Amino acid sequence: MGASISNLSIYTSLNYIGGVFQQPLSSSFFQVENPASGEVLAQVEMMDPCHHESVVQHAHQAFQEWSQKSASDRSEFLYRLYQKLLDHKDEFATLISSEQGKSVIEAKGEVQYAANFFQWYAEEARRIYGDTIPGPSSKDKIMVLRSPVGVCAAITPWNFPLAMIARKLAPALAAGCSMILKPSELTPLSALALAKVFDSLDAPKGLFQVINGDPQTIGEFFCTHPQIRKITFTGSTEVGKLLMKQSSSTVKNISLELGGNAPFLVFEDADLDAAVEGAMQSKFRNTGQTCVCSNRFLVHDSVLGAFVKKMMKAMDTLRTGSGLDEQHEICPLINHEGLEKVKRLVTQAIDQGAVLHKGGQPLSMRNGYAPTLLTGIKSSMDIFKEEIFGPVVAITTFRQDQEALELANDTHYGLAAYCYTQSLSRSWYMAENLEYGMVGINKGIISDVASPFGGVKQSGLGREGSKYGLDEYVEKKTISIRTL
Numbered sequence: 330m331g332a333s334i335s336n337l338s339i340y341t342s343l344n345y346i347g348g349v350f351q352q353p354l355s356s357s358f359f360q361v362e363n364p365a366s367g368e369v370l371a372q373v374e375m376m377d378p379c380h381h382e383s384v385v386q387h388a389h390q391a392f393q394e395w396s397q398k399s400a401s402d403r404s405e406f407l408y409r410l411y412q413k414l415l416d417h418k419d420e421f422a423t424l425i426s427s428e429q430g431k432s433v434i435e436a437k438g439e440v441q442y443a444a445n446f447f448q449w450y451a452e453e454a455r456r457i458y459g460d461t462i463p464g465p466s467s468k469d470k471i472m473v474l475r476s477p478v479g480v481c482a483a484i485t486p487w488n489f490p491l492a493m494i495a496r497k498l499a500p501a502l503a504a505g506c507s508m509i510l511k512p513s514e515l516t517p518l519s520a521l522a523l524a525k526v527f528d529s530l531d532a533p534k535g536l537f538q539v540i541n542g543d544p545q546t547i548g549e550f551f552c553t554h555p556q557i558r559k560i561t562f563t564g565s566t567e568v569g570k571l572l573m574k575q576s577s578s579t580v581k582n583i584s585l586e587l588g589g590n591a592p593f594l595v596f597e598d599a600d601l602d603a604a605v606e607g608a609m610q611s612k613f614r615n616t617g618q619t620c621v622c623s624n625r626f627l628v629h630d631s632v633l634g635a636f637v638k639k640m641m642k643a644m645d646t647l648r649t650g651s652g653l654d655e656q657h658e659i660c661p662l663i664n665h666e667g668l669e670k671v672k673r674l675v676t677q678a679i680d681q682g683a684v685l686h687k688g689g690q691p692l693s694m695r696n697g698y699a700p701t702l703l704t705g706i707k708s709s710m711d712i713f714k715e716e717i718f719g720p721v722v723a724i725t726t727f728r729q730d731q732e733a734l735e736l737a738n739d740t741h742y743g744l745a746a747y748c749y750t751q752s753l754s755r756s757w758y759m760a761e762n763l764e765y766g767m768v769g770i771n772k773g774i775i776s777d778v779a780s781p782f783g784g785v786k787q788s789g790l791g792r793e794g795s796k797y798g799l800d801e802y803v804e805k806k807t808i809s810i811r812t813l
């Protein structure tokens with residue numbers, strides 16, 4: 330058992346149901362491991378499906394109570410949650426780094442990112458405005474109310490074990506909804522720690538619940554339960570499609586943040602130093618394990634040599650090792666499967682003619698892979714088509730703008746794209762024609778609480794964060810009145 334993390338005041342391994350941290354009711358558990366060391370951090374109970382129904386009933390009761398609170402009460406609660414996260418920033422960062430593997434510096438950034446969602450939606454909670462619309466006659470008045478969707482279920486990923494919950498929970502609470510969460514089985518402890526902090530505030534029992542168990546069973550239960558009105562998921566496109574299919578039986582309101590295959594375009598007029606800085610941020614954040622990490626570098630033929638030289642120099646500064654040591658930027662991948670995927674994609678690319686300039690092999694640290702740079706990537710290679718989720722810069726060259734655009738759009742995904750050019754007209758042209766939900770022009774980090782996050786094509790449905798994120802948790806109700 331991870332001695333250091335079990336001493337944290339926010340630590341628990343117990344499911345959180347109806348406002349109670351539930352002592353295990355079954356003998357079925359799964360292990361949470363530190364990806365860097367393999368140390369077992371906790372044993373978490375796989376909740377028996379026979380208890381799922383009671384979770385929905387708690388959520389439903391809490392929804393009845395919470396949705397009747399005033400906007401300012403909800404806002405105040407969210408502010409308090411924001412403050413609580415910041416009060417425990419270092420503890421959360423240690424927990425995130427321990428179970429997810431990311432650098433503790435990035436983990437602190439994640440806690441701030443998560444807290445910002447509670448602050449943002451504390452503000453938005455007061456601004457859930459409706460509309461009045463002129464009716465067909467002078468006696469007819471039409472109004473539109475924005476009312477909470479109801480009981481929501483969330484399924485969240487391991488790569489941001491706290492922030493991806495906050496990005497869903499904060500707008501749900503602001504709108505007046507309750508939420509049942511199933512976090513990734515790889516990183517449940519950050520979610521349970523959030524529940525611990527949540528529990529210290531005075532909220533209706535069951536407003537936020539965290540359950541762990543078999544992902545398929547819980548997913549299907551969420552999708553098919555008629556009292557759960559919404560499902561929100563961040564994770565793979567494959568699982569997103571399954572949830573969408575299963576949700577059709579109850580015509581559920583659904584938001585999906587799915588996979589990406591982000592192109593990073595470097596034109597001949599790019600400021601190469603800025604491009605390298607952006608590439609380093611966008612590629613190596615969380616050791617390459619974000620859905621918005623640059624996956625395919627598309628570099629103009631005339632600047633390839635200069636770009637590669639500068640990238641190699643920048644990559645030389647990356648320090649590898651356990652995330653719990655503040656000095657490290659490149660940390661272990663989440664698990665053996667993640668490592669095997671990166672190995673397969675790189676090996677296959679080299680076998681098919683790609684040129685290896687740097688890295689290209691696992692590190693001696695558990696689940697570690699060396700920062701890698703490849704050129705000569707072709708659109709037929711798997712590394713061009715699949716999300717790498719690792720520290721690999723895979724470069725393809727182009728000669729014409731149209732060719733770059735076609736290569737960039739040659740994917741089923743459409744989450745994030747990046748483009749470096751000093752031409753205003755080229756920036757506009759690319760921004761308008763890249764088939765992506767988010768386009769960064771001359772910047773490598775586009776995620777921000779104020780900025781709508783989400784994709785097109787098979788990267789998902791809906792937007793999170795920003796003022797638009799609230800729309801996912803409200804229904805528009807029409808009231809049509811005739812004055813007599």
Ligand code: SIN
Pocket residue numbers: 488489563586618619620621776782
């Ligand atoms: C993700 O990888 O799904 C989220 C990344 C972010 O919010 O920047």
